[in-house]
Amino acid sequence: MEVKTIIGVILKTPTGFEYGLVIALALFVLVLFIIAKYLQTIKTKKVHESQMLLFKAKQLGLTNFQFKVLRGITEMLNTAKPYEIMHKPDLFEKSITSFLNFMNNYQMKDVEHHSSLLDISRDIVITYEKIYNHSETQKPLSAFSDIVQDKLVYFLTASKDVFIGKLTRDIDRNLMINVFIGRKKIAPEITDNEIEVHMWRSGDAEYTFNVNVQRLDENVIYISEPEELNRKNAVRTPFVDVIIPCEIHFKSEDKSEPAKKLPTTIFKLNEHEFVIRTKHKLNFSSDYKVDFTLNDFNIASDAKIIADRTISQENIYYYTYKFQNLSDAAKGIILKYITDRL
DSSP: OEEEOTTSOEEEOOOHHHHHHHHHHHHHHHHHHHHHHHHHHHHHHHHHHHHHHHHHHHHTTOOHHHHHHHHHHHHHHTOSOGGGGGGOHHHHHHHHHHHHHHHHHHTTTOTTHHHHHHHHHHHHHHHHHHHHSOOSOOOOOSSGGGSOSSEEEEEEOTTOOEEEEEEEEOTTOOEEEEEOOOSSOOOGGGTTSEEEEEEEOTTSOEEEEEEEEEEEETTEEEEOOOSOOEEESOOOOOOEEEEEEEEEEEOOSSTTSOOEEEEEEEEEEOSSEEEEEESSOOOTTSOEEEEEEETTEEEEEEEEEEEEEEETTTTEEEEEEEESSOOHHHHHHHHHHHHTTO
8 A cells, every 4th residue: 555645755555464574573673682681681690790709708818829729610510609608618529529520631731730639639629618607716626536527628549639528427437538539540559648638727727647548449548547637737826905014025236235125015816926015216137025824824936026016106106026936835825815805
């Protein structure tokens, strides 16, 4: 059908098919717009989740490499909600095998493959512990029986193979490790041989022990009870706020003058260092001794200035000292004092 306009132009009236085509095209454009908005929303949410993941990781004290491990593990999940992993250890565990397979493929030609994989496994375990078993400080283990059930560990076999698993007990109280098995299988020869097991406790230290494998059942190895735990790489304790009177002894730059004594106060303390606040400017190169009493125990030690900060308006100096020759008894007193106040 044709329609003649007042200016003499003849227009053709669209057919039903042409109306339908226009409507379909408009709906197609609308659908594309909705899909684009949805994908943009998903992308924005994923970026936000990633930022939250980074923030939480730094808050928990993860190193840059450990955050890369965490990000790699979350990418294995291919989820729009990576931050979800911070509350679900089963998701983390689910990705360990895929992550180790990736690292095995990436480092196949590395002659020091077992060493690098050992370091990566250590960071995976530390990352897991910092996220799900976070603690500022914990009392050191006195015996193997103090270990909590379901502890993530990594171990090295006699053939230099590295595996990660969960240390636990079965219903008969037999000690076992549920191993996260990937493409690399456990060799049957592991039975009756010794393995070196590593575990890490947040707020405490890394522990190692050597045990014999009693039997292998697919991805589960049963091990004997270790006779000895080796504690190493202790975690640095945080500073606690204190008010402890002390005396700083030092010699002036003029060696002919007698030693000087500066009465002051320790107001921050950790296992290895302390911070004082004073109006006296001190020299980094001088030899210092500190003397104070803690829980009725007199502590005296050489000390060295390792950092300073100045508030010029008030003419106040902050000096961070490092203990240099603390006795084992003094270390124990300080550690207990800090632990009781965390």
